[in-house]
Amino acid sequence: MRTFDYLRASSLDQAAGMIGAGATVIAGGTNLLDLMKLQVMTPAQLVDINRIPGLDEIEESSAGLRIGALVRNSDLAADLRIRRDYPVLARALLAGASGQLRNKATTGGNLLQRTRCPYFYDTAMACNKRDPGAGCSAKGGEARMTAVLGTSEHCIAAHPSDMAVAMTAMGAEVELQSANDRRTIALPDLYRLPGEQPQIENQLSAGEIITAVLLPAPRPGSIQSYRKVRDRASYAFALVSVAAVLEMHDGRIGDIALAFGGIGARPWRDPSVEAILKGEVPEAALFARAADKLFETARTEPGNAFKITLMRRTLAATLREATGLTTRSIGTDIAGEAA
Structure with a gap:
């Protein structure tokens, strides 16, 4: 150091x-x-x-919940309001890291954590995110933990946060403050896709800091689910993950929000996927069409192509369970299906 x-x-x-x-x-x-x-x-x-006072508080209002940037992940997951009204977030937090890390990790820091691409961590290897212009060793290399959506010729690193995926599905916003201004943006807009400058990962301006995350008021009767597939049962980053927040009306899918982890250069949400599902009777063929739409623009490497099959199965399992199409309990970790 x-x-x-x-x-x-x-x-x-x-x-x-x-x-x-x-x-x-x-x-x-x-x-x-x-x-x-x-x-x-x-x-x-x-x-x-x-x-800095006030950044470690969770405040409730008619508009929803304001989560300070210094709220620890363990405190957020244990908060009764989160467990009652935003269970998808509690499940995502508990699926991430270890108890010791959750006791230290903060809301703002979780959103801004760096990729776990092994080539980013290895200073002996070329990485455009770490050293612009050096190249991307992950392309053609060990790509198991990399992304298939939102990537570029310059970077295929995946975003690692579980919490951000759940918050994206809930329609969260991020509050940013500088010395002269305060602004609020949608959570997905916090992140930049790699393009030709993968070293620039977010939209923070010089001197800007995350002060809070804003969650909209919960919708009574909504069904929430978070499913994470990983190589081992704890302290492992997602190969793929799905956060779902939806409603059911007369046997049909109502309003629905889906966010995906492990497959995107940022927490991934695609409204066109949700549009295929909304208003429809849940069935396997419908879930397959939604997955087809999700991966229309996917770009794979030999080492990460399995994620498409794995995500198709994980999305279908999540939707079957959330819509009541099956009452069978489906395990969280089904990575073996991709073998």
Whole structure:
């Protein structure tokens, strides 16, 4: 690890000024410190925002729930309002990382965690995200954990967050603040697709910091589900995942939101997939058409092509369970089906 200056901010304005001057934010540090040890990230200055008041609170209003950027993942998953009204989020959080990491990881940090592409972590290998212009070793390499949607010739890294997938399905927004302004954007708009500049991963402006995530008010009677397929039962990132929030009316699918993890360069949501399902009677052929639409623009490598089959099965299993098409309990981890 290279030497760095450690700073503490006592207010948002102070933090924004430090960030605008080039400092890197540290809160839980569960991802950042690993990257610093490997010298994948080498910030000259860190600004600790843990002492800024108000960022560790969960506030309820008629509009929904405001989750401060410093709320720990374990506290968020255990909050009774989350467990009652947003169970898809609680399930996603509990499916991510270990209990020790969830005790430290923050809401804002979870959203901004870096990819787990092995070539990004290996400084001996070419990676455009780490070293722009170096090339992408994942293309033609070990691509098991990479994306098939939203990728480019310059990067096929997948976004790793479970929490962001669930929040995307719920229609979450992100509150951003700088020294001079505060704005709110839809969660998917926080992320940039790699294009020709995969090193630019989000839409944060200079000096801007995530202050909160805003969840819309829960819809009574909605059915929520989160399904994650991984190589082992705990502390593993998703090969594929599905977050579903939907309603059923007279045996037909009503309003529905789906978000997907493990397959996209960002938490992936495609309204055209939801449009195929809305208003229809649930059946296997319908779920297959939705999967066809999801992967219309997919670009695969030999090492990740299995994700299309695996996601088709995972999406169908999620929808069967959520719509009541089957009462059989389907296991969370079905990675063996892709073997």
